[in-house]
Amino acid sequence: MTERFESCNKAISLVKVLSRMQWVHPYPYYLFLVGLLSLGLIIPLIRPPRTYGRNYLSLILSLAGVLLMLVALELFVTEEWAMLLLRNLQQIPLFFTPIVLFGLAREYSGYDSVRTVAWMALLSVPCLFFTGLIFSDEYHGLFRIESSIQTLWGLTQIQVEQTTLGFILSIYPIGVAVISGGIMLQNLIQDSPVNRAQHLLMFITYLIPLLNIIAVPLIPATLPGQMGFGFSIMAILLFILYYRFNLLVIWPVAKDRIFDAMKEGVLIFDRQYRLLEMNHAASDWLGRWAGSDMENGEEDVVSAWLEEDPAFHDAMRKRVRANTEREMVLEPDRTIMHLEVRSFPIARSRSGDEATLVIINDITAHKRYEDDLIRQATEDYLTGIANRRHFIDLYQKRHEQDHGSGSLLLLDLDHFKRVNDTYGHQTGDHVLRHFASLLESFFRDGFCGRIGGEEFGVYLPLTCDAAVEKARMFQDYLRDNPYVTTDKERIFTPVSTGVTEISADAPDFETVYRQADEAMYLAKENGRNQVVCHRDSCKQDNEQEDAK
Known part of the structure; x- marks a missing residue:
């Protein structure tokens, strides 16, 4: 019965307190609504992606929102015991906000996140001790000398006179706040001018609660709930940062890390x-x-x-x-x-x-x-020189550029099957590569390609007579540079060569190729290892051959 009677008395006392609250003054409503706004800003921050910076900012907004609502309630009530209880509860966000600001400043400036958490845990230990002292002050009296009710602007709040120990303890969160402000200032100085406007506003947002924590214990209060008023300005600035710079979508340190990564x-x-x-x-x-x-x-x-x-x-x-x-x-x-x-x-x-x-x-x-694809499309896989398609493309471009002047040589290795049968196909491939390298190095004034098998083509910007002379010189060059096997055997590569001169009215490559092919087979029929010019394109040279 006694416990029920005491519970009823407390409920009746609470009802009396509520009945005497100062409901008509707008200032407590302002603090209470800004506190709700601070808590509302937490919603977008707790959504993914979760980062240390977003978590710290959520904690700051939570602490600021709770502090503002507690200050507003203190200004609403008129009972001294209720004011003292609310003032004691306010010390929790006041002690721990600088700790979270410290973590946020380090995260914002790019310090190691895990070490920052360790530092915050270490710095929180004295705050837990101070909070315990505050709530047990009525038993030991180490923190306060006395408390009284003060009236400002028609509102009542509790006025507390601290002991020397209480004043010393209040300096601790101030020191942490100054350190975190210094970290933010250093980051602002080193920051790029491009983002300086938003970062300056962020620094001011830091500065207001820091100055509040420092200044309120040192100067007489001239505004009811002065600590809460400073935190309300911080909440409004964070609201502006959210909608003006979209700062909370990607936290600044995340931007820097993304930039460097x-x-x-x-x-x-x-x-x-x-x-x-x-x-x-x-x-x-x-x-x-x-x-x-x-x-x-x-x-x-x-x-x-x-x-x-x-x-x-x-x-x-x-x-x-x-x-x-x-x-x-x-x-x-x-x-x-x-x-x-x-x-x-x-x-x-x-x-x-x-x-x-x-x-x-x-x-x-x-x-x-891309180069590999081009190489596969244009180079012969075995010899590395132009393949048939690319050789034809080069011919068409040169034909348009030189207006049809020049000669086409078609070379076919004589008795190449014997090389494969005698030495094997692997050695035969080596012989073909050796021949292609000699061909490319000798006919530098034109271009060459592998038409197929052991058949090769050469374009020269020369008349038929000059091209025939060049082809005969190449035969000598081949005799002087045989392929040498690993067993020191020398493999010679005689060729039958057909030459045709390209006229300006030459219809297409196939026609020119057919003429050179006919000349090449004529060279083979005449005993191989010869150079023959197509009769329709090299009449003068063929007349000289007939006269002989």
């Missing part, structure tokens, strides 16, 4: 084309490109690199989009890197700030794959 090289220039930002990938590539010249400074190296491509550099300075591909030799191993470089002019419509973004993509693997 990008595989693409990124450069950002201001409107005077001074280098503002350069991520790790771009710094590594350009540093290796510059070698020892990197000592002259990043901006000088970047400028020298851009000026190597005048067209791209000019387009970038005209603030138009540009795209180019270029090679870069990296020291110290002289690795060739293929790059795709793009520039984008960027501007902020409200502030009018202008900048240029340059993105560098490493396309070396793609380029090698």
Whole structure:
């Protein structure tokens, strides 16, 4: 019965307290609503992705929201015991907010997240001790000398006179707050001017509760719930940051880490084309490109690199989009890197700030794959010279360029089947590669290709007579450079060669090829290892042969 009677008395006392609350003053409502707003901002932060920075900001908003609502309730009530209870509860967010601010400042500045958590746990131990002292003060009196009710602006709040020990204990969260503010200030000074507006606003958001924690214990209160008022300004600024800069969608430290973790090289220039930002990938590539010249400074190296491509550099300075591909030799191993470089002019419509973004993509693997495809499509897989299709393409281009002048040679190795039968097909492949290398090195004034099997074609920008003479010289060259096997055996490769002169009205490659093919078979019929010119294209030379 006694316990029930006491419970009823407490309930009646609470009802009396509520009945005497100051419901009509707008200021407590302001603090209470801003507190609800702070708690509401937690909702987008607790959604994925979860990061240390977002968790810390959620804690700060939770502590700020709870503090504001407790301050508002203290101003609402008129009973001293209720005010004292609410004031004691306010000490929890006041002690722990600087700790979370410390963690947020370190995370914002890119410090190791795990070590930051360890530091915060260590710094929280004294705060837990101080909180216990506050709630047990009525038993030991170590924290407060006395408390009284103070009236300001028609509102009542409790006024507490601290002991010397209480004042010393209140300095601890102030010291932590100053350290976290120093970390934020250092980050602001070292930050890029591009993001300085939003980061300055973030620093001010930090500064207000820090100054509040420092100033309130040192100056007499002139505003009811002055500590809560400072935290309400912080909550409003965070609200502005959320909607103006979308700051909470990707936390600033996450932006920096993404920037440096990008595989693409990124450069950002201001409107005077001074280098503002350069991520790790771009710094590594350009540093290796510059070698020892990197000592002259990043901006000088970047400028020298851009000026190597005048067209791209000019387009970038005209603030138009540009795209180019270029090679870069990296020291110290002289690795060739293929790059795709793009520039984008960027501007902020409200502030009018202008900048240029340059993105560098490493396309070396793609380029090698592309080169492999081209090589497979254009080169003979065995000899490495042009295949039939590519040889015909080269012929068509040269035919259009030279307006039909030149000669086509068709060479077929004599008795090549004997080589395969005697030495094996592997040795036969080596002989074909050897022959192709001799062909390519000898006819440097034209181009050659493998038409099929042991048949090869050569285009020369010469008349038929000159081409025939060149072909006979090649026969001598072959005799002087036989293929030598691993057993030191010498394998000679005599050829029968058909030559036809290309006229300006030559209809197509197939017709010219047929003429050279007829001449080549005539060479074989005449005893092989000969050079024969097609009669319709080399009449003068054939007349001389007939006269003999």
